[in-house]
Amino acid sequence: MKRNIFITAFYFAIVFFVSSNFAFASASGHNLFKKYYCIDCHILGHEGGTVGPDLSNVGKTKSLSWIKAQIFHPGSHFTRGTKAEINGKIYLVRMPGFKTIPDSAVDRLAEYIKKFPSLMKNLNYKRPPEGMRLFEKDNCIACHRIDGIGAKVGPDLSHIGKTKSLSWIESQIVDPKVHFTYGVPATINGRTYLVIMPEFKNISASQLDTIAKYLKSLK
Numbered sequence: 291m292k293r294n295i296f297i298t299a300f301y302f303a304i305v306f307f308v309s310s311n312f313a314f315a316s317a318s319g320h321n322l323f324k325k326y327y328c329i330d331c332h333i334l335g336h337e338g339g340t341v342g343p344d345l346s347n348v349g350k351t352k353s354l355s356w357i358k359a360q361i362f363h364p365g366s367h368f369t370r371g372t373k374a375e376i377n378g379k380i381y382l383v384r385m386p387g388f389k390t391i392p393d394s395a396v397d398r399l400a401e402y403i404k405k406f407p408s409l410m411k412n413l414n415y416k417r418p419p420e421g422m423r424l425f426e427k428d429n430c431i432a433c434h435r436i437d438g439i440g441a442k443v444g445p446d447l448s449h450i451g452k453t454k455s456l457s458w459i460e461s462q463i464v465d466p467k468v469h470f471t472y473g474v475p476a477t478i479n480g481r482t483y484l485v486i487m488p489e490f491k492n493i494s495a496s497q498l499d500t501i502a503k504y505l506k507s508l509k
């Protein structure tokens with residue numbers, strides 16, 4: 291990681307110039323996490339991709355220098371193209387080495403990841419349940435509300451688990467016509483809806499299971 295001192299100095303001069311104009315906002319840890327595409331493959335907090343492991347707690351077990359090395363040269367920890375087990379899940383090792391990120395940005399990024407667990411704790415941060423995230427991702431939220439968030443095209447699902455069984459909820463998602471006749475009005479909890487819920491036939495078995503169990507948990 292030897293770098294030409296003049297380039298480093300030049301970089302600092304630019305960072306200082308830029309950040310003094312933008313009140314340091316552009317260099318915050320989370321912005322770097324997005325800027326350098328980490329977020330495409332990793333969750334930190336509640337958003338991000340799942341190609342690589344969730345990094346929300348990696349700071350608890352890995353040192354700052356370990357995290358920096360992972361960013362520059364993942365090959366020093368994992369063998370590319372093989373499978374690695376990380377926190378009980380199997381990943382194909384394919385993280386690119388980010389050799390072109392300036393040292394100071396790597397420092398910031400690694401420090402942010404390292405202290406993220408305590409940041410989360412201080413903010414009393416709770417990750418929303420996976421089912422809730424899928425509920426948004428699969429666009430159920432475009433028609434349904436839970437706890438005041440979402441739309442009113444379909445019924446409010448905030449207490450659906452009180453009256454409906456898990457298997458009832460599952461069949462409603464993959465094949466609503468088992469319960470309701472498409473295109474005609476139906477009265478549900480005292481309100482009338484036009485029956486238009488689409489069939490989610492292509493949903494994977496595990497997604498279906500996660501969403502249905504989440505809805506069943508809403509009492």
Ligand code: HEC
Pocket residue numbers: 323326327328329330331332341342343345348357360361364365368374376381382383384385386388399
């Ligand atoms: C193309 C997807 C991808 C991108 C982009 C990516 N990673 Fe990774 N990352 C992975 C994968 C897959 C692993 C598992 C081991 C490996 O591939 O080296 C991993 C592993 C890690 C680990 C170790 C996690 C652990 O619990 O042991 C850290 C830390 C990490 N990445 C940080 C970052 C940071 C910071 C960035 C952005 C600069 C980033 N990653 C960008 C895919 C990615």
Ligand code: HEC
Pocket residue numbers: 425428429430431432433434443444445446447450459462463466467470476478483484485486487488490501505
């Ligand atoms: C285009 C709007 C729309 C979308 C998208 C939609 N729904 Fe529905 N949903 C409805 C409507 C309207 C009803 C009323 C009955 C029907 O249409 O089958 C309903 C009924 C339900 C019910 C039964 C409610 C009750 O009280 O009986 C559940 C459970 C449900 N939807 C879950 C979901 C889930 C989970 C998703 C996402 C995977 C989803 N819905 C996506 C419109 C939608």
